[in-house]
Amino acid sequence: MAESKRKSQAGDDRRxxxxxSDGTPIWGKRHVEGPGVWVSCxxxxxxxxxxxVYELFESIGSDLWPAETSEGKDSDDEEDDAGLSxxxxxxxxxxxxxxxxxxxxxxxxANCQTNTQCVLFISCKPxxxxxxxxxxxxxxxxxxxxxxxxxxxxxxxxxxxxVANPPEIQALCERVLKSxxxxxxxxxxxxxxxxxxxxxxxVPRPTLIQTIAQAVPEGHKVDLDNPQLxxxxxxxxxxxxxxxxxxxxxxxxxxxxxxxxxxNRDDKPEESRVFPGASKLPQTGSGNTTTEKSIDESEQExxxxxxxxxxxxxxxxxx
Numbered sequence: 432m433a434e435s436k437r438k439s440q441a442g443d444d445r446r447x448x449x450x451x452s453d454g455t456p457i458w459g460k461r462h463v464e465g466p467g468v469w470v471s472c473x474x475x476x477x478x479x480x481x482x483x484v485y486e487l488f489e490s491i492g493s494d495l496w497p498a499e500t501s502e503g504k505d506s507d508d509e510e511d512d513a514g515l516s517x518x519x520x521x522x523x524x525x526x527x528x529x530x531x532x533x534x535x536x537x538x539x540x541a542n543c544q545t546n547t548q549c550v551l552f553i554s555c556k557p558x559x560x561x562x563x564x565x566x567x568x569x570x571x572x573x574x575x576x577x578x579x580x581x582x583x584x585x586x587x588x589x590x591x592x593x594v595a596n597p598p599e600i601q602a603l604c605e606r607v608l609k610s611x612x613x614x615x616x617x618x619x620x621x622x623x624x625x626x627x628x629x630x631x632x633x634v635p636r637p638t639l640i641q642t643i644a645q646a647v648p649e650g651h652k653v654d655l656d657n658p659q660l661x662x663x664x665x666x667x668x669x670x671x672x673x674x675x676x677x678x679x680x681x682x683x684x685x686x687x688x689x690x691x692x693x694x695n696r697d698d699k700p701e702e703s704r705v706f707p708g709a710s711k712l713p714q715t716g717s718g719n720t721t722t723e724k725s726i727d728e729s730e731q732e733x734x735x736x737x738x739x740x741x742x743x744x745x746x747x748x749x750x
Contacts, residue, residue: 463543463552463670464592466561470551471585477551480582481542484553487579488540491567496539496558547630550667561588562674569682569690576694578687585686587627587665589672595631597642600664600671604646608662611675612648621654622647625679628666639666643673 468488472480539559543552555561565588572578590607593599612620624643628636643664644653651660661679665672683689 463545463554463667465554465556466559466590467543467552467554467588467592467672468561468565469585469587469589469665469667469672470553470583471587472549472551473582473584474549476582477548480551480580481553483580483583484542484551485540487568487583488553488555488559488564491564492539492559495563495567545667547667550629560590562590562676564588565685566676566682569685569687572687572690573682573694576691578691580687584688585684587663587672587685588674588676589663589665590674592670592672595634595666595669595671597634597638600634600639600673601642601646603671603673604643604662604664607673607675608646608648611660612651620651620659621657622651622660622662623653623655623658624662624664626664626666630668631666633669634666639664 468484470480470484539556541554541556543554545552555564565586568579568586590610591603593603624640626636626639626643628639643662647662659677661676663672663674663676663679679685683693
């Protein structure tokens with residue numbers, strides 16, 4: 432009797448638990464993988480930030496990559512089912528019935544567990560392009576001075592990810608860079624490598640820089656002062672993400688809060704605007720700026736190292 436009661440209680444707990452403590456749905460991904468976006472958020476507000484990111488990305492994604500209409504999907508499903516045997520149709524229906532509630536096969540964004548405060552990773556499924564997604568939002572914030580969110584501080588897109596070791600990183604860089612340069616076959620660019628390393632001490636920074644530089648096709652040159660392209664490389668724990676962007680500095684390194692503050696500094700030096708009905712963004716000096724502070728300090732600490740490493744990369748390319 433007692434054993435039956437315990438089983439019943441366990442079943443109730445499983446039915447009630449739909450989200451993990453970090454806001455990741457139980458059907459979501461547990462590990463960082465694939466194209467996606469790194470998100471820095473206010474400490475202690477990770478779960479709320481996940482909700483904001485989902486709403487924001489779905490809104491932008493629906494404009495850039497409209498979802499297939501239900502009528503078109505139903506029509507396609509009917510055509511697909513028509514070619515299946517009776518047994519296969521029954522198996523397909525049973526599979527649809529057994530799919531966990533809330534698990535949307537067309538869901539384009541998923542929160543991946545990072546086990547780190549203030550740091551989120553949202554994976555993106557095709558056809559979503561993380562770079563285009565983030566740039567679209569940043570340009571909107573620059574034009575309006577409205578963040579549209581309360582807890583998101585910074586967004587960093589990655590076009591692909593891999594295990595953080597030199598061979599994997601070089602292969603990933605070659606793939607990502609080739610994808611970009613193939614779109615502009617007759618153009619020669621100047622570039623700068625923007626490397627950020629967090630919670631990782633396995634591969635030395637100079638080795639990372641040299642590995643990335645070796646993946647850049649011939650003809651493109653390093654320019655530390657006024658580059659046309661920025662090769663963003665984010666190393667977090669055992670994961671490395673890479674993307675290629677333009678106007679990175681003009682977009683305040685995709686720091687949403689900094690863009691809002693800069694846009695409204697002249698008119699509203701004491702506050703920043705968000706969407707209607709929301710409270711103002713946390714200000715510098717409050718208890719919710721741990722991540723932003725650590726990001727700024729980290730950037731200042733490694734700035735000299737990055738410039739030296741880029742110089743070494745330039746010398747390596749010249750050799």
